[in-house]
Amino acid sequence: MMNYVVATSKDWFLNLPKSEEYRQLSIDYISDRADLSIENLEKINPRYIFFPHWSWKIDSEIYNRYECILFHTAPLPYGRGGSPVQNLILKGFKKSPVCALRINETLDAGPIYCKQEVSLKGNIDSIFARIGALIEDMIIYICINKPTPIDQEGDPYTFKRLSYKDNELNSAFSLDEIYDRIRMVDGKDYKSSYISFGQYKIEFTNAEIKNNEISAKIKISYKNKE
Secondary structure (H helix, E strand, O other): OOEEEEEEOOOOOOOOOOOHHHHOOEEEEEOOHHHOOHHHHHHHOEEEEEEEEOOOOOOHHHHHHOEEEEEEEOOOOEEEEOOHHHHHHHOOOOEEEEEEEEOOOOOOOOOEEEEEEEEOOOOHHHHHHHHHHHHHHHHHHHHHHOOOOEOOOOOOEEEOOOOHHHHEOOOOOOHHHHHHHHHOOOOOOOOOEEEEEOOEEEEEEEEEEEOOEEEEEEEEEEOOOO
16 A cells, blocks of 8 residues: 655644545655654655645755645646735635645746646635645545646746735725735634724624625734734
8 A cells, every 4th residue: 555645734634524535545644844854754655745734845855755745726837935825815816726736946836736626715714624625635636546747837926925914904905805805814823804093903803795894703902912
């Protein structure tokens, strides 16, 4: 039986229910940066190493020696770089392919094994739940079919990673933009969108938009209390 590794620094993929077909794969899980080492991988001898989410740089020794596959939500080569889901939402995208691509020395530039389309509706947790289900399907597909990845075509466009400052709402935004900026960071691993109000910060979650009105849950706190 072939062995595989799923390396993920956040648990949103691991917490999703898995199919019987996925559970039958011989998978070792790595979540700690120190455990992603040549010494540890030699013991496992994985056919593929899958990265649903990884917060740290991957040593070239690892991706040159093993077939390392990351998952990136964007119509590559458009949308390389950081905060792809949020950047796509801000640019008006309603859906996007989730791409399984081989890791190489250039960020998000590797050849693509397969892709599946995901809706970008709802808050970030619901979007990641849909992405996670597609990642599971693609992991199964790749393990069974061992496809040859195909080089990306077209002119690349790289997103800038968004910061907490980008979560601040202002009066220049349309209602749709305000709604998008609330929902795109409405999840457990994100800081909420907010408005500065004197010494206070007003944060927004659980937004809904209907009939040109937004309803949302708010939290008011002092700015110096994160």
